[in-house]
Amino acid sequence: MAVSRYVAYDHAGFGLAPYGLYWQQKRKLFTSELFMSQRLEKLKIVCNSEVKSIINELLFLSLKDGDKMSTMDMNKLFEHVTFNINIRIMLFGKRRYSFEGMKEAAEVKEAIKKGFIHRKNLVSYILR
Template sequence: MGLLPVVGLLAVLGHFSFRRIKQPKKTETTETLTRAPEPDGALPLIGHLHLLGGEAPVARILGAMVDKHGPIFSLRLGSHQALVVSSWEFVKECFTTNDTIFASRPSMAVSKYFYDHAVFALAPYGPYWRDVRKIVTLELLTNSRLEKLSHVRESEVDSSIRDLHLLCMKNVNCVGMYCVE
């Protein structure tokens, strides 16, 4: 092994060690006050997604987590963190007292680079989003506009069903009354 890979490895290890030492220490009280409990077993890229798969329905798995961690806990779904609230009292508090906090979308670099948060689906909650929602509700999603655009929906459904039928009929082996793919 050459000298360059060894020096590179030592430089990377030294850099991360120095960053770890220089990081300010978080006190235990601020950490517990700001974060909901999180189940063990999160993997680096997929988070807790592997815990939600399996034979049992997701509702049962989440119910077992509620029994273990309480009515509010957080899960990592991929790289995003999600808050799970299972008590109606806390849900009511989230949607009445703290509704503006929970109404906003997570900040993503994509929404910043694509039209500077001007896309309705990616815009953060605020005056712009409220104005665009009002315009969409009053102009685009009215009964008359939906009726005018019904032929577009019908043609899209027809083409989707036709594509699905062609895809299903490609490699079908029929035995008796049953078709097995």
């Protein structure tokens, strides 16, 4: 549990906290805040708008190419939709990146990765 002590601010995080009264209280708080109907409605609006916008972008890309058949990497498409949803929910609250602007989105993704996953091993954080 040393990881929890150093990384999660002395067991203050929900995911790494040992089971007990504190964990139960945190779970109640998180479920009541995260899954309340107003919050879910807000999240539903974000998800729906992202799906609509990606469908519109796919339509635009298909019309741009005319009658030519082209392939689309669906993994990148779904990654892009998921990224936009997460960015809207967690950071900014509004849409930032279109499918055409993948370079900007890639830069933000890279910055987030560097911030969260700078080291490959948790021991590197603990032993510093």
